[in-house]
Amino acid sequence: MRRVHFCLLFKTLLLVSVVQAQEIHLGADVVSRYVWRGMDFGESMSVQPGLSLSVGALTVGTWASYALTASGAGANEHDLYLSLDLGALSxxxxxxxxxxxxxxxxxxFDDDGQGAHYLEPFIQIRGPETAxxxxxxxxxxxxxxxxxxxxxxxxxxxxxDVEMRLTVGVVAGQSALYNTGDVTLVNLGLAASRTIQITEAFxxxxxxxxILNPNPRVERSYLVFGFSL
Structure with missing residues (x-):
């Protein structure tokens, strides 16, 4: 019951932040595949809308991914998130x-692996401009x-004029979600992005x-194309 109350409190904080929002960002990506942390969700082209609202250092938002094929609908996703920016630490x-x-x-809100919600607290550290x-x-x-x-x-x-990004991701132990049995490298990625000027105004x-998932139980690579609106 306490865990149910925590989930409801989390969603209440999101609603309060919406009312007091000072900055609003919205948009969407269209991607040839939704690949997250080395895993393909839905084997389908997807549309991924997002909306975030900020009050000072606090940001709340919602993000989703919807497959464009009926066969991929089983991997549809709709997330809520809350983050606090403390400078180099979030x-x-x-x-x-x-x-x-x-x-x-x-x-x-069952917590037995069969419920509708998976809560993931996170921490991020950002280096200085020189690194x-x-x-x-x-x-x-x-x-x-x-x-x-x-x-x-x-x-x-x-x-x-191309922005690049290297990514390395590891699962730190056995996980049914990632199909790992021990500490496993699951996500090696190289991203490239640029902006194409279509008209003077657009x-x-x-x-x-x-993306390469070298997990011995998966061993798949992906090349994903997308654009943002």
Whole structure:
């Protein structure tokens, strides 16, 4: 019951922040595949809308991914998140919800691995401008029997007018969610993005991500194309 109350409190904080929002950001990505931390969700082209609202250092938001094919609808996702920016350090929590056809209902807060919501607190550390790395650590603390820990590092750089980013992600132990049996490298990525000027008044950000999941139980690579609106 305490965990149900925590989920409801989390959503109440989101609503309060919406009322007091000082900055609002909205948009959407269209991607050839939704690949997250080395895993393909839905094997389908997807549309990924997002909305965030900020009050000082506090940001709350919602993000979703919807497959454009009926066969991929089982991997539909709609998340809520809250983060606090403390300069070089950010902390927050994400509520993952998967509104698949005939899936768990939204108000199913069971914590047995079958509930509708997976809560993942996270912490991020950003380096200085001279070394602009990002380190991420998170744990599925709710509705994951394995309480999976995920660790990731990113490093951005530029080549001409193209923004690049290297990513390395590791699951720190056994996890049914990531299909790992021990500490496993699951996410190696190289991202490239640039903005194409279409007209004087309109430009289109485009990106390509190369992703390799070397997990022996998966061993798949992906090349994802997308654009942002």
């Amino acid at each position: 902390v927050g929590v994400t509520d993952y919800y998967f509104p698949a056809p005939n899936g768990a209902k939204f108000f199913d 602009p790395f990002t380190l991420h650590a998170s744990i599925f603390a709710y509705n994951d029997p394995d309480n999976t820990i995920y660790l990731e590092g990113q490093y951005p750089f530029t080549v001409g 430009s289109l950000p485009v990106f390509v991500h190369y």
